[in-house]
Every structure is written in structure tokens, then in C-alpha cells.
């Protein structure tokens with residue numbers, strides 16, 4: 131393992147071998163497999179008789195298909211139960227509970243802090259800068275670097291495009307931060323929504339930055355949220371270390387098969403067309419919302435949702451609910467006490483949102 135990766139791992143886990151599953155046995159071409167206490171018969175409910183055996187810890191065909199999708203080598207990618215599992219694995223492998231810190235930039239995806247709390251890691255927050263004049267939250271990369279160094283953070287979570295801000299971070303800023311924190315901290319870029327953005331993925335920069343990792347998922351643009359397939363992409367040594375911290379059989383066989391089917395050329399072509407529809411609907415919905423009198427601000431978005439500030443957020447939320455439309459209420463989040471997050475739907479869904487919010491009366 132390269133020295134940089136080794137220095138990033140928790141020192142008490144650097145020589146940890148993990149669980150040795152039966153599927154990992156180097157048994158070659160067995161004819162009769164009696165090493166995993168499986169049933170000799172398929173369950174009668176298992177019509178294709180595909181589920182009797184434990185799955186491979188990292189199904190090779192799925193790993194290859196995902197690597198092809200994301201433009202990396204299979205050994206740079208670890209598949210798991212959504213990117214949520216990737217977040218958890220990074221924490222476990224890199225942060226010593228009760229001592230080490232992770233850094234987040236609020237407002238951001240809540241799972242980073244939840245996973246950190248459960249793991250007993252401290253959370254350092256360097257809030258994104260919100261400018262009143264333009265329409266973006268910005269990451270203060272210099273402040274993130276300073277805070278990571280000052281607190282000895284082992285892991286920095288950047289969300290790009292950001293949830294709930296919607297904006298992609300500049301890749302040059304991400305890479306400069308990784309360069310600065312080399313051998314001190316891993317920079318994890320959560321690209322759950324990057325399919326909806328214009329800019330390049332950080333995956334193409336992994337070879338030059340061993341302390342960079344990227345989280346990707348089939349849950350959003352690929353429409354497979356319930357299949358729970360996501361991955362961590364990074365240096366092969368990091369990926370191998372994360373796998374040693376992972377449950378032995380993390381990818382259920384029916385989910386792996388479905389994901390493989392979703393990555394065939396025809397399914398991918400449909401996904402690509404739908405991403406285009408979401409992008410154009412996003413701009414149409416944004417313009418429509420921005421034109422409504424009760425809307426204070428609609429942030430620009432590189433994702434499949436819009437962050438919207440309202441003069442009367444409760445009234446907007448109630449109106450949408452009365453029309454049967456459920457959106458994400460962000461008002462408990464710091465600095466978002468007038469904000470809702472609205473996913474971009476199909477054309478008729480977005481029309482329903484605009485109709486429900488109609489010209490708003492001035493609240494009495």
C-alpha cells in the first residue's frame with residue numbers, strides 16, 4: 131500500500147485483515163461447494179434459483195460495469211449499499227472514534243454529521259458563504275484547509291453539486307484543497323447529483339491525488355434508489371482498506387443484477403435522455419418560480435432540485451401540501467429558515483408546483 135494511503139488510515143487499522151468470507155476462499159474451480167453452510171436447494175419462492183448461494187463480496191461484472199460508467203479501473207471502485215454506506219466506511223477506516231474530526235461545509239447533506247456522530251467522531255463545520263448579490267453558496271476552500279489543519283481533521287466531506295444548495299463546486303478548488311491536505315486528510319467528494327451538472331467529475335483527477343475519493347450512486351439520475359447501489363472511487367489501496375471494513379456480502383444479488391441491467395447501453399441511453407429532460411425542466415421551473423411574487427430567491431442549480439427562499443415559507447409549504455405536493459422543508463437548518471427544497475419532477479409535476487404556488491396573496 132502506498133505510504134500516503136497508509137498515513138490516512140486509522141493507525142490501529144493499518145494492519146487489520148477484516149473478515150475472511152467463504153466467498154473469498156481461493157478454492158479455484160470447485161464442483162461441490164460445501165464451505166459456506168448454504169442450502170443444497172433453492173427456495174421455492176426463488177424462481178430463477180439465483181439466491182441460494184452467498185453473493186460475491188464485490189460482484190465482478192457489476193464492478194466492471196460501474197467502473198466503465200464512471201471512467202475508472204475496477205480496483206479503484208468499491209460497490210456498496212448506496213453512497214450512505216460509503217460515507218460510513220470512510221469514517222470507520224479513517225477516523226479514530228472519540229478523537230479524530232471530520233469537516234463538513236453546511237448547509238450540506240445530513241448523513242455526514244449523523245455517521246460521524248454514530249462513529250464518535252467530532253464534526254467541524256466551515257459554513258458555505260452565502261452572498262446576497264448573486265445566487266450561489268460558495269465554498270471557502272482556504273478556510274476549509276485552515277480548519278482541517280487546525281483541528282487535525284482526517285476526512286473532509288465536500289458535496290458537489292451540493293445538497294441542498296444545488297451548486298457544483300469548482301474542481302480546481304477541490305484539487306488544490308486535496309493537494310494542501312495530502313497525507314493529512316482525505317477529501318471525499320460526494321457527486322450524487324453530478325449527472326445533472328455540466329462540469330467534469332473528480333474521478334478523472336484521482337490518479338494525481340491519492341487523498342481524494344469520490345462517492346457516486348445509482349439512486350438519483352439512474353432511478354434505482356430502492357436497489358441501494360452506490361460506490362466509493364479512489365486509490366486501489368484505499369479501496370482495499372475500505373473493503374476490509376465492510377460487511378462481507380454488501381451487495382444483494384437481485385440488486386446487483388438489476389444494476390447491471392440498468393447499465394446496459396439501451397438503459398443508459400434512456401437515462402441520458404431523461405437527464406436532459408430534468409435539466410431543461412429545472413430551468414423552466416426555476417424561471418417560473420422566480421417570477422412568483424412570494425418567492426424571494428431561487429438558487430441556481432446543477433442538480434435535480436431547486437433551493438427556494440419564500441417570503442412566507444409556511445404558506446408555500448401548506449399550499450403545496452393542499453395540492454398533494456410534498457417538498458422538503460429545510461426551515462430547521464441554519465440560515466435556511468425560509469427555504470424549501472423542491473425536486474424537479476416530470477413536466478406535469480412541475481406545472482402542478484407552479485399552479486399551486488400561483489400568484490400568492492400578500493399574507494395578512
Ligand SMILES: *Cc1c(COP(=O)(O)O)cnc(C)c1O
Pocket residue numbers: 211212213214215239289292293320322346347348349350355358359360
Ligand atoms: C441522496 C444522496 C445520497 C444518498 O445516496 P445513496 O446512494 O442512495 O445512499 C448521497 N449524498 C447526497 C448528497 C445525497 O443527496
